[in-house]
Amino acid sequence: MPPLTAPKSGDALFASVDRVNAELFTLTYGAIVRQLLTDLEEVEEVNKQLDQMGYNIGTRLVDEFLAKSNVSRCVDFKETADVIAKLGFKMFLGVTATVTNWDAEGTSCSFVLEDNPLVDFVELPDTCQGLQYCNVLSGVIRGALEMVSMKTEVTWVRDMLRGDDAYEMRVKLIKQVPEEYPYKDDD
Amino acid sequence: MVREVAESCVDGVVMEMVAAYCGRFYAAKPELAARRIEAIGFQVGHQLSERYTMERPRFSDHLEAIKFICKDFWSELFKKQIDNLKTNHRGTFVLQDNRFRWLTRVSLDPPAESTDATDNDSAPLGDTAAQTTSMLLYFPCGLIRGALTNLGISCSVSADMSNLPACSFVVRIKT
Numbered sequence: 001m002p003p004l005t006a007p008k009s010g011d012a013l014f015a016s017v018d019r020v021n022a023e024l025f026t027l028t029y030g031a032i033v034r035q036l037l038t039d040l041e042e043v044e045e046v047n048k049q050l051d052q053m054g055y056n057i058g059t060r061l062v063d064e065f066l067a068k069s070n071v072s073r074c075v076d077f078k079e080t081a082d083v084i085a086k087l088g089f090k091m092f093l094g095v096t097a098t099v100t101n102w103d104a105e106g107t108s109c110s111f112v113l114e115d116n117p118l119v120d121f122v123e124l125p126d127t128c129q130g131l132q133y134c135n136v137l138s139g140v141i142r143g144a145l146e147m148v149s150m151k152t153e154v155t156w157v158r159d160m161l162r163g164d165d166a167y168e169m170r171v172k173l174i175k176q177v178p179e180e181y182p183y184k185d186d187d
Numbered sequence: 188m189v190r191e192v193a194e195s196c197v198d199g200v201v202m203e204m205v206a207a208y209c210g211r212f213y214a215a216k217p218e219l220a221a222r223r224i225e226a227i228g229f230q231v232g233h234q235l236s237e238r239y240t241m242e243r244p245r246f247s248d249h250l251e252a253i254k255f256i257c258k259d260f261w262s263e264l265f266k267k268q269i270d271n272l273k274t275n276h277r278g279t280f281v282l283q284d285n286r287f288r289w290l291t292r293v294s295l296d297p298p299a300e301s302t303d304a305t306d307n308d309s310a311p312l313g314d315t316a317a318q319t320t321s322m323l324l325y326f327p328c329g330l331i332r333g334a335l336t337n338l339g340i341s342c343s344v345s346a347d348m349s350n351l352p353a354c355s356f357v358v359r360i361k362t
Contacts, residue, residue: 021263021264022192035227039212094190117192
Protein backbone atom coordinates (compact mmCIF):
# COMPACT_ATOMS: atom_id res chain seq x y z
CA MET A 1 0.00 0.00 0.00
CA PRO A 2 1.42 3.40 -0.91
CA PRO A 3 1.74 5.76 2.03
CA LEU A 4 -1.14 8.15 2.46
CA THR A 5 -0.21 11.57 1.25
CA ALA A 6 -2.40 13.26 3.81
CA PRO A 7 -0.44 15.17 6.39
CA LYS A 8 -3.38 15.00 8.78
CA SER A 9 -4.40 11.84 10.56
CA GLY A 10 -8.04 10.78 10.73
CA ASP A 11 -8.16 11.54 14.43
CA ALA A 12 -6.66 14.99 13.99
CA LEU A 13 -9.11 15.66 11.18
CA PHE A 14 -12.14 14.64 13.22
CA ALA A 15 -10.88 16.74 16.12
CA SER A 16 -10.57 19.77 13.84
CA VAL A 17 -14.18 19.92 12.61
CA ASP A 18 -17.26 21.24 14.40
CA ARG A 19 -19.04 18.29 15.90
CA VAL A 20 -22.50 17.62 17.28
CA ASN A 21 -24.12 14.98 19.39
CA ALA A 22 -24.57 11.95 17.13
CA GLU A 23 -28.08 11.36 18.46
CA LEU A 24 -29.32 14.46 16.66
CA PHE A 25 -27.93 13.14 13.38
CA THR A 26 -29.17 9.59 13.85
CA LEU A 27 -32.66 10.55 14.95
CA THR A 28 -33.00 13.21 12.27
CA TYR A 29 -32.05 10.78 9.55
CA GLY A 30 -34.41 8.18 11.02
CA ALA A 31 -37.29 10.65 11.09
CA ILE A 32 -36.60 11.60 7.47
CA VAL A 33 -36.63 7.96 6.35
CA ARG A 34 -39.85 7.37 8.24
CA GLN A 35 -41.55 10.40 6.73
CA LEU A 36 -40.36 9.43 3.23
CA LEU A 37 -41.84 5.97 3.69
CA THR A 38 -45.17 7.55 4.60
CA ASP A 39 -45.18 10.09 1.79
CA LEU A 40 -43.70 8.11 -1.08
CA GLU A 41 -45.24 4.72 -0.30
CA GLU A 42 -42.97 2.79 -2.68
CA VAL A 43 -39.85 1.50 -0.91
CA GLU A 44 -37.92 1.63 -4.18
CA GLU A 45 -38.70 5.32 -4.52
CA VAL A 46 -37.51 5.93 -0.95
CA ASN A 47 -34.23 4.16 -1.77
CA LYS A 48 -33.84 6.36 -4.81
CA GLN A 49 -34.49 9.57 -2.90
CA LEU A 50 -32.09 8.64 -0.10
CA ASP A 51 -29.42 7.96 -2.69
CA GLN A 52 -30.14 11.28 -4.40
CA MET A 53 -29.93 13.15 -1.11
CA GLY A 54 -26.63 11.43 -0.38
CA TYR A 55 -25.30 12.28 -3.82
CA ASN A 56 -26.08 15.97 -3.31
CA ILE A 57 -24.52 15.93 0.15
CA GLY A 58 -21.42 14.16 -1.19
CA THR A 59 -20.83 16.76 -3.87
CA ARG A 60 -20.58 19.37 -1.10
CA LEU A 61 -18.75 17.33 1.54
CA VAL A 62 -15.90 16.62 -0.84
CA ASP A 63 -15.06 20.33 -0.92
CA GLU A 64 -14.98 20.51 2.84
CA PHE A 65 -12.88 17.37 2.93
CA LEU A 66 -10.32 18.64 0.44
CA ALA A 67 -10.17 22.02 2.14
CA LYS A 68 -9.52 20.63 5.59
CA SER A 69 -7.60 17.41 5.07
CA ASN A 70 -4.62 18.74 3.08
CA VAL A 71 -4.84 15.62 0.97
CA SER A 72 -2.99 16.05 -2.28
CA ARG A 73 -3.75 14.30 -5.52
CA CYS A 74 -4.28 10.56 -5.20
CA VAL A 75 -2.33 8.53 -7.75
CA ASP A 76 -5.03 5.98 -8.44
CA PHE A 77 -8.39 4.62 -7.41
CA LYS A 78 -6.75 2.43 -4.79
CA GLU A 79 -5.24 5.33 -2.98
CA THR A 80 -8.49 7.27 -3.28
CA ALA A 81 -10.37 4.42 -1.65
CA ASP A 82 -7.88 4.33 1.23
CA VAL A 83 -8.19 8.05 1.79
CA ILE A 84 -11.98 7.80 1.90
CA ALA A 85 -11.93 4.88 4.31
CA LYS A 86 -9.31 6.21 6.71
CA LEU A 87 -9.91 9.95 6.50
CA GLY A 88 -13.26 10.64 4.85
CA PHE A 89 -15.37 8.40 7.06
CA LYS A 90 -13.41 9.49 10.12
CA MET A 91 -13.74 13.19 9.47
CA PHE A 92 -17.52 13.13 9.11
CA LEU A 93 -18.80 10.12 11.02
CA GLY A 94 -15.97 9.58 13.48
CA VAL A 95 -15.48 5.96 12.39
CA THR A 96 -13.13 4.35 9.91
CA ALA A 97 -13.95 1.85 7.21
CA THR A 98 -11.84 -1.04 5.96
CA VAL A 99 -11.09 -1.35 2.27
CA THR A 100 -11.13 -4.93 1.09
CA ASN A 101 -12.08 -7.39 -1.66
CA TRP A 102 -10.24 -5.70 -4.50
CA ASP A 103 -10.83 -7.19 -7.91
CA ALA A 104 -7.86 -8.08 -10.15
CA GLU A 105 -8.14 -4.88 -12.21
CA GLY A 106 -8.12 -2.65 -9.16
CA THR A 107 -11.39 -1.00 -10.21
CA SER A 108 -13.78 -2.28 -7.58
CA CYS A 109 -13.51 -2.75 -3.87
CA SER A 110 -15.59 -2.90 -0.73
CA PHE A 111 -15.86 -0.50 2.19
CA VAL A 112 -16.65 -2.41 5.33
CA LEU A 113 -18.08 -0.62 8.35
CA GLU A 114 -18.41 -2.38 11.63
CA ASP A 115 -19.59 0.65 13.50
CA ASN A 116 -22.11 2.91 11.84
CA PRO A 117 -23.58 5.91 13.71
CA LEU A 118 -26.37 6.18 11.15
CA VAL A 119 -28.12 3.11 12.54
CA ASP A 120 -27.87 3.55 16.33
CA PHE A 121 -31.34 2.75 17.75
CA VAL A 122 -32.60 1.55 14.36
CA GLU A 123 -34.58 -1.61 13.81
CA LEU A 124 -36.41 -2.29 10.60
CA PRO A 125 -39.94 -3.62 10.84
CA ASP A 126 -40.95 -6.46 8.53
CA THR A 127 -42.97 -4.00 6.47
CA CYS A 128 -39.73 -2.35 5.33
CA GLN A 129 -38.36 -5.25 3.33
CA GLY A 130 -36.29 -3.90 0.49
CA LEU A 131 -35.50 -0.62 2.21
CA GLN A 132 -31.84 0.31 1.79
CA TYR A 133 -31.69 2.32 4.98
CA CYS A 134 -28.10 3.47 4.53
CA ASN A 135 -28.47 4.56 0.92
CA VAL A 136 -27.54 8.08 1.91
CA LEU A 137 -23.99 6.83 2.61
CA SER A 138 -23.53 5.15 -0.74
CA GLY A 139 -24.95 8.28 -2.37
CA VAL A 140 -22.41 10.43 -0.56
CA ILE A 141 -19.54 8.26 -1.82
CA ARG A 142 -20.86 8.37 -5.37
CA GLY A 143 -21.39 12.13 -5.27
CA ALA A 144 -18.03 12.86 -3.72
CA LEU A 145 -16.13 10.67 -6.18
CA GLU A 146 -17.90 12.19 -9.14
CA MET A 147 -16.60 15.60 -8.06
CA VAL A 148 -13.05 14.26 -8.34
CA SER A 149 -13.70 12.88 -11.82
CA MET A 150 -14.46 9.30 -10.87
CA LYS A 151 -17.78 7.94 -12.02
CA THR A 152 -18.76 5.03 -9.81
CA GLU A 153 -21.55 2.63 -9.00
CA VAL A 154 -22.09 1.95 -5.32
CA THR A 155 -24.21 -0.93 -4.06
CA TRP A 156 -24.84 -2.53 -0.67
CA VAL A 157 -23.59 -6.07 -0.19
CA ARG A 158 -24.03 -6.55 3.54
CA ASP A 159 -26.36 -4.73 5.91
CA MET A 160 -26.54 -5.37 9.64
CA LEU A 161 -30.15 -4.19 9.67
CA ARG A 162 -30.87 -7.25 7.56
CA GLY A 163 -28.94 -9.56 9.84
CA ASP A 164 -25.49 -9.45 8.27
CA ASP A 165 -22.38 -9.17 10.42
CA ALA A 166 -21.20 -5.81 9.02
CA TYR A 167 -22.02 -3.07 6.56
CA GLU A 168 -20.35 -3.56 3.22
CA MET A 169 -20.72 -1.38 0.18
CA ARG A 170 -19.25 -2.25 -3.15
CA VAL A 171 -17.71 0.61 -5.08
CA LYS A 172 -17.08 0.02 -8.77
CA LEU A 173 -15.16 2.52 -10.85
CA ILE A 174 -17.03 2.95 -14.13
CA LYS A 175 -14.80 5.52 -15.71
CA GLN A 176 -12.29 8.10 -14.79
CA VAL A 177 -13.01 11.32 -16.59
CA PRO A 178 -9.71 12.95 -17.47
CA GLU A 179 -9.48 16.51 -16.30
CA GLU A 180 -9.52 19.02 -19.10
CA TYR A 181 -7.07 21.81 -18.92
CA PRO A 182 -7.84 25.12 -20.51
CA TYR A 183 -5.60 24.57 -23.52
CA LYS A 184 -5.24 27.41 -25.94
CA ASP A 185 -7.33 27.17 -29.08
CA ASP A 186 -4.35 26.81 -31.36
CA ASP A 187 -2.80 23.89 -29.48
CA MET B 188 -18.09 9.57 26.16
CA VAL B 189 -20.87 11.06 24.09
CA ARG B 190 -20.73 9.93 20.51
CA GLU B 191 -20.27 12.72 18.01
CA VAL B 192 -20.37 13.25 14.26
CA ALA B 193 -19.33 16.24 12.16
CA GLU B 194 -21.84 19.04 12.16
CA SER B 195 -21.79 18.96 8.35
CA CYS B 196 -23.59 15.61 8.49
CA VAL B 197 -26.59 17.13 10.25
CA ASP B 198 -26.50 20.24 8.07
CA GLY B 199 -26.34 18.02 5.00
CA VAL B 200 -29.31 15.80 5.76
CA VAL B 201 -31.48 18.67 7.00
CA MET B 202 -30.76 20.81 3.95
CA GLU B 203 -31.30 17.94 1.56
CA MET B 204 -34.52 16.96 3.29
CA VAL B 205 -35.84 20.52 2.95
CA ALA B 206 -34.68 20.65 -0.68
CA ALA B 207 -36.35 17.31 -1.46
CA TYR B 208 -39.68 18.31 0.07
CA CYS B 209 -39.77 21.81 -1.36
CA GLY B 210 -38.24 21.06 -4.72
CA ARG B 211 -39.02 17.49 -5.70
CA PHE B 212 -42.10 16.31 -3.82
CA TYR B 213 -44.29 19.31 -3.10
CA ALA B 214 -42.83 22.02 -5.30
CA ALA B 215 -46.27 23.40 -6.06
CA LYS B 216 -47.58 23.06 -2.53
CA PRO B 217 -45.24 24.79 -0.09
CA GLU B 218 -47.74 24.48 2.76
CA LEU B 219 -47.71 20.70 2.43
CA ALA B 220 -43.92 20.63 2.27
CA ALA B 221 -43.83 22.82 5.38
CA ARG B 222 -46.09 20.46 7.27
CA ARG B 223 -43.91 17.45 6.42
CA ILE B 224 -40.71 19.23 7.42
CA GLU B 225 -42.31 20.28 10.69
CA ALA B 226 -43.47 16.71 11.27
CA ILE B 227 -39.92 15.40 10.88
CA GLY B 228 -38.68 17.98 13.39
CA PHE B 229 -41.52 17.06 15.74
CA GLN B 230 -40.51 13.41 15.70
CA VAL B 231 -36.87 14.23 16.44
CA GLY B 232 -37.73 16.72 19.20
CA HIS B 233 -40.10 14.26 20.80
CA GLN B 234 -37.46 11.51 20.92
CA LEU B 235 -34.65 13.80 22.04
CA SER B 236 -36.58 15.31 24.93
CA GLU B 237 -37.52 11.82 26.05
CA ARG B 238 -33.83 10.94 26.15
CA TYR B 239 -32.66 14.17 27.78
CA THR B 240 -35.25 14.08 30.57
CA MET B 241 -34.92 10.42 31.52
CA GLU B 242 -33.25 11.12 34.84
CA ARG B 243 -35.07 14.28 35.79
CA PRO B 244 -38.05 14.83 38.01
CA ARG B 245 -41.22 15.99 36.30
CA PHE B 246 -41.37 19.72 35.57
CA SER B 247 -43.62 21.56 37.98
CA ASP B 248 -44.97 24.11 35.52
CA HIS B 249 -44.77 25.40 31.94
CA LEU B 250 -42.03 27.87 32.74
CA GLU B 251 -39.79 25.10 34.10
CA ALA B 252 -40.27 23.09 30.93
CA ILE B 253 -39.58 26.11 28.72
CA LYS B 254 -36.42 26.84 30.71
CA PHE B 255 -35.31 23.27 30.09
CA ILE B 256 -35.73 23.86 26.35
CA CYS B 257 -33.79 27.13 26.54
CA LYS B 258 -30.91 25.70 28.54
CA ASP B 259 -30.34 21.96 28.39
CA PHE B 260 -32.12 21.06 25.19
CA TRP B 261 -30.65 23.96 23.22
CA SER B 262 -27.16 23.32 24.59
CA GLU B 263 -27.29 19.68 23.56
CA LEU B 264 -28.24 20.63 20.01
CA PHE B 265 -26.43 23.90 19.41
CA LYS B 266 -23.77 24.11 22.15
CA LYS B 267 -25.25 27.34 23.43
CA GLN B 268 -28.32 28.43 25.32
CA ILE B 269 -31.22 30.54 24.12
CA ASP B 270 -30.10 34.15 24.66
CA ASN B 271 -33.34 35.75 25.67
CA LEU B 272 -36.66 34.45 26.99
CA LYS B 273 -39.75 36.61 27.18
CA THR B 274 -43.26 35.75 28.22
CA ASN B 275 -46.57 37.54 28.54
CA HIS B 276 -47.46 35.22 31.46
CA ARG B 277 -50.51 34.09 29.53
CA GLY B 278 -49.07 31.17 27.67
CA THR B 279 -46.88 32.85 25.06
CA PHE B 280 -43.11 32.54 25.23
CA VAL B 281 -40.57 34.10 22.88
CA LEU B 282 -37.22 32.30 22.73
CA GLN B 283 -34.54 34.31 20.99
CA ASP B 284 -31.27 32.90 19.76
CA ASN B 285 -29.05 35.82 18.74
CA ARG B 286 -26.99 33.69 16.46
CA PHE B 287 -28.98 30.69 15.41
CA ARG B 288 -26.46 28.15 14.15
CA TRP B 289 -28.48 26.88 11.24
CA LEU B 290 -28.91 30.40 9.87
CA THR B 291 -25.37 31.66 10.22
CA ARG B 292 -24.53 30.58 6.72
CA VAL B 293 -27.67 32.00 5.15
CA SER B 294 -27.53 35.45 3.62
CA LEU B 295 -30.44 37.51 2.45
CA ASP B 296 -30.74 40.78 0.57
CA PRO B 297 -30.47 43.73 2.95
CA PRO B 298 -34.16 44.72 3.03
CA ALA B 299 -35.00 41.29 4.33
CA GLU B 300 -38.63 41.15 5.18
CA SER B 301 -40.07 39.72 8.31
CA THR B 302 -41.36 36.30 7.55
CA ASP B 303 -43.42 34.38 9.97
CA ALA B 304 -42.59 30.78 9.41
CA THR B 305 -45.66 28.91 10.46
CA ASP B 306 -48.45 31.38 11.01
CA ASN B 307 -48.94 32.90 7.60
CA ASP B 308 -48.74 30.13 5.09
CA SER B 309 -50.42 32.31 2.54
CA ALA B 310 -48.21 35.37 3.06
CA PRO B 311 -46.39 36.27 -0.13
CA LEU B 312 -42.71 35.63 0.32
CA GLY B 313 -40.47 38.15 -1.31
CA ASP B 314 -37.68 36.13 -2.78
CA THR B 315 -36.63 32.52 -2.99
CA ALA B 316 -33.85 32.92 -0.46
CA ALA B 317 -36.32 34.11 2.15
CA GLN B 318 -38.62 31.28 1.21
CA THR B 319 -35.90 28.67 1.48
CA THR B 320 -34.85 30.06 4.84
CA SER B 321 -38.35 30.02 6.22
CA MET B 322 -38.70 26.44 5.00
CA LEU B 323 -35.49 25.60 6.85
CA LEU B 324 -37.04 26.96 10.05
CA TYR B 325 -40.00 24.60 10.07
CA PHE B 326 -37.58 21.92 11.23
CA PRO B 327 -36.46 23.63 14.49
CA CYS B 328 -40.07 24.77 15.09
CA GLY B 329 -41.03 21.11 14.92
CA LEU B 330 -38.14 20.19 17.22
CA ILE B 331 -39.38 22.56 19.93
CA ARG B 332 -43.01 21.55 19.55
CA GLY B 333 -42.07 17.87 19.66
CA ALA B 334 -39.93 18.33 22.75
CA LEU B 335 -42.65 20.25 24.62
CA THR B 336 -45.36 17.84 23.54
CA ASN B 337 -43.32 15.02 25.00
CA LEU B 338 -43.27 16.99 28.26
CA GLY B 339 -47.04 17.12 28.20
CA ILE B 340 -47.42 20.63 26.83
CA SER B 341 -49.35 21.02 23.63
CA CYS B 342 -48.50 24.20 21.80
CA SER B 343 -47.86 25.82 18.45
CA VAL B 344 -44.44 27.13 17.50
CA SER B 345 -43.57 29.67 14.85
CA ALA B 346 -40.34 31.40 13.93
CA ASP B 347 -39.46 34.99 13.22
CA MET B 348 -36.25 35.72 11.35
CA SER B 349 -36.54 39.43 10.76
CA ASN B 350 -33.09 40.03 12.29
CA LEU B 351 -30.80 37.41 10.80
CA PRO B 352 -28.83 35.60 12.04
CA ALA B 353 -30.91 36.13 15.17
CA CYS B 354 -34.03 34.07 15.24
CA SER B 355 -37.00 34.05 17.59
CA PHE B 356 -39.22 31.09 18.23
CA VAL B 357 -42.69 31.93 19.47
CA VAL B 358 -44.30 29.24 21.59
CA ARG B 359 -48.03 29.52 22.20
CA ILE B 360 -49.31 27.07 24.74
CA LYS B 361 -52.74 25.65 24.07
CA THR B 362 -55.07 25.68 27.01
